Amino acid sequence: MSYVIRSAKPSDLQSIYEMAKLTGGGFTNLPPDRKALRAKLDRAEASFASDREYPSDELYLMMLEDTETGEVRGTCQIFGQVGQRWPFYSYRIGTDSKHSEQLGRTFHAQVLMLSNDLNGSSEVGGLFLHPAARAGGLGLLLARSRYLFIARHRARFGDRILAELRGVIDEAGGSPFWDGVAGKFFGMSFQEADQFNAVHGNQFIADLMPKHPVYIAMLPETARSVIGVPHPTGRAAMRMLENEGFAFENYIDIFDGGPTMTARTDQVSSIRDAQHVEVTRVADGLDDGADALIATGRLADFRCCFGKVGEGGSIDAATARLLQIDTGDTISWIGR
Known part of the structure; x- marks a missing residue:
């Protein structure tokens, strides 16, 4: 096999842009926006050149290249530490319990609570494999190469690591979760919010998102049914994460409701072993x-x-x- 994972270069802009156009939306780490992708490549170049040997706001962007043809057929990303440039927001699924002595009953209601619990974690994400290369285990090569990079540069990464999986997106490119929850407070479609987040970060969430809990029972069924559910194309990625030791610990993405998987960095199988x-x-x-x-x-x-x-x-x-x-x-x- 002639495929190799290598660090991204400024000349990869066209290749990564072409892949970004194939993602189908909801892929925040790979927006189909040349300016945003150029900024990512510039940030990655600076991160690879950095002499910091501690977790910081670095982005390591890598490419899957066919060395026989020179074609780029995939990409993946690692973030040294999230929550430095702007807060890292998740919804955490919790329980609000109420008891009535008169009725003799206790009620348990599931709620979504805006959370910064995962600030300071490292993150693996941005994995995309070109449809023409989805064979021969190349997705596994992309995914696990990130852990070998971490193992070879352990001091640059935190003690906790996360991976956000894309949530359910409908045929029109919208998000049932966004429409049922956050969309009501922002006056913009999921595509508009997702694009804005990809280019500008999610500080606007802190500015506009209500801080009180959201009771899941009050959401429409279309939103409730996709909470913590990965996009159909992400189910294999979820299994790979579980095989590495990641678990779903009730954190979900604030945009599309997709599951956020977490692990202790030193217990990720491909790092530990x-x-x-x-x-x-x-x-x-x-x-x-x-x-x-x-x-x-x-x-x-x-x-x-x-x-x-x-x-x-x-x-x-x-x-x-x-x-x-x-x-x-x-x-x-x-x-x-």
């Missing part, structure tokens, strides 16, 4: 080697691909070419 070794041998064939995801390089030089790893730090020659490494270089790997 990553092995870090020096390459001792590059072999033409490793028939007895383990199928693996293999990463190397720091920051802008980071690269990751599928390959084979043998005993004592040996790797196959095809992998060495994709990663542009030789004996004496260090790799981080996890079993495929």
Whole structure:
């Protein structure tokens, strides 16, 4: 396989813009807006060049490239720490209990509470795979490469990590959750709010969103039925997150109601189980080697691909070419 994950470059603007147009809306981290995408690429370039060895407001943007054709076929993102530039808002599903002595009954009502609980967490997101490349495990390569990047730069990330999954979007590109909840307070459609958030951030939520709890029972059924439900195209991503140790802990996206998955960073499987070794041998064939995801390089030089790893730090020659490494270089790997 000729695919490799690499850091994004300014010249990737057209490729990432073409992918953004295919997302179908509700994909805040990948808006089909050239100016916003250019700003993301500039921010990523500065983040890769930063010498900060602690969690901060960095964006690491990576691309999936077919090295045989030079085509970009996917992208993913990692945020060093959310909630620094502007507050990171979620709805937390809670319970409001009331008891009546006269009736002899206790009532439990589910409520949505605007929350900043996840401020300071790191985030993985922005994963998109071109429809023409949705085979051969490339989605898994994109997703898990982010954890190997974190493992190789652990000091730059927080102790908690989150992933927001896109919620249910209707055929017209609207959000039943937005229409039933936040849309009533903002005077704009879901598409307008989502686009504004992607370009300007969500401070406008703090300015306009009511701070009191929203009782779920008072919402229309169209909104209630999609709370915490991922978009159909995100179900596989949710399973991958669960396999890594992420869990749904009653946080949802304030725009579309999609689930926010969280985990302790050091307990994410692909971070916890990553092995870090020096390459001792590059072999033409490793028939007895383990199928693996293999990463190397720091920051802008980071690269990751599928390959084979043998005993004592040996790797196959095809992998060495994709990663542009030789004996004496260090790799981080996890079993495929």
